Amino acid sequence: MQLRFVGCGDAFGSGGRSNTCFHLTGAQTNLLIDCGASSLPAMKQQGIVPNDIDLILITHFHGDHFAGLPFLLLDAQFSRRSRPLVIAGPQGIELRLAEVMEALFENSSRTPRKFELSIVALAPGESRTFGAVTVTPFTVVHGESGGPFLGYRIEAEGRVIAYSADTEWTDNLVPLAHEADLFIAEAYCYDRTVKNHLSLATLEAHLCEINPKRLILTHMSDDMLGRLPTLTYTAAHDGMTVSL
Numbered sequence: 628m629q630l631r632f633v634g635c636g637d638a639f640g641s642g643g644r645s646n647t648c649f650h651l652t653g654a655q656t657n658l659l660i661d662c663g664a665s666s667l668p669a670m671k672q673q674g675i676v677p678n679d680i681d682l683i684l685i686t687h688f689h690g691d692h693f694a695g696l697p698f699l700l701l702d703a704q705f706s707r708r709s710r711p712l713v714i715a716g717p718q719g720i721e722l723r724l725a726e727v728m729e730a731l732f733e734n735s736s737r738t739p740r741k742f743e744l745s746i747v748a749l750a751p752g753e754s755r756t757f758g759a760v761t762v763t764p765f766t767v768v769h770g771e772s773g774g775p776f777l778g779y780r781i782e783a784e785g786r787v788i789a790y791s792a793d794t795e796w797t798d799n800l801v802p803l804a805h806e807a808d809l810f811i812a813e814a815y816c817y818d819r820t821v822k823n824h825l826s827l828a829t830l831e832a833h834l835c836e837i838n839p840k841r842l843i844l845t846h847m848s849d850d851m852l853g854r855l856p857t858l859t860y861t862a863a864h865d866g867m868t869v870s871l
């Protein structure tokens with residue numbers, strides 16, 4: 628399997644990076660984790676065919692993780708997508724998706740589609756299987772608005788991929804990412820404690836409990852990006868691919 632960091636930026640375009648969007652592919656797997664506002668052009672720039680994607684997992688409703696969906700759905704409509712698509716995310720996703728589609732492209736949520744679209748609300752602790760992929764959502768902590776907030780433990784083709792989403796430290800990150808083949812973790816700041824976000828120092832303090840087989844940092848602020856040359860950790864960059 629392969630995971631590509633289509634975009635690993637924050638909400639502010641720090642470092643010129645694209646909003647969050649990861650593409651996981653394998654023999655029976657073709658899914659997207661988050662679809663931020665800039666994700667459709669980033670996918671096309673990197674040669675990804677959006678109409679081949681079977682499943683999109685959304686962690687929360689902030690624009691840098693969610694606002695790419697109206698563009699992707701419109702593109703699917705106009706390019707005559709026929710393959711069914713499942714979009715799964717936190718409770719309330721159906722209404723939030725309709726609202727953002729109406730805000731950006733009026734009437735787009737009501738236009739009949741030529742492909743089957745299923746919107747699935749996920750509940751924390753309840754695993755769901757989509758084809759060959761099993762997803763377990765965990766509650767993470769990321770403020771008051773834009774939630775509910777979910778991080779994901781994804782099992783596919785004998786591998787475990789965990790994503791913290793945007794969160795401050797929560798003990799839920801331990802079962803979420805425990806001994807995962809790949810743990811993608813937010814490292815927004817280096818050692819400064821910022822509400823609703825994770826610093827590398829805080830993550831580091833808990834790494835022995837989590838014990839991931841591989842760790843890759845994402846969603847970094849300018850402060851973190853400036854320190855990368857001096858760090859021993861692997862950090863994502865847009866277009867980076869990892870074999871699993």
Ligand SMILES: [Zn+2]
Nearest residue numbers: 637638691793
């Ligand atoms: Zn974010």
Ligand SMILES: [Zn+2]
Nearest residue numbers: 687689769793
């Ligand atoms: Zn966020």
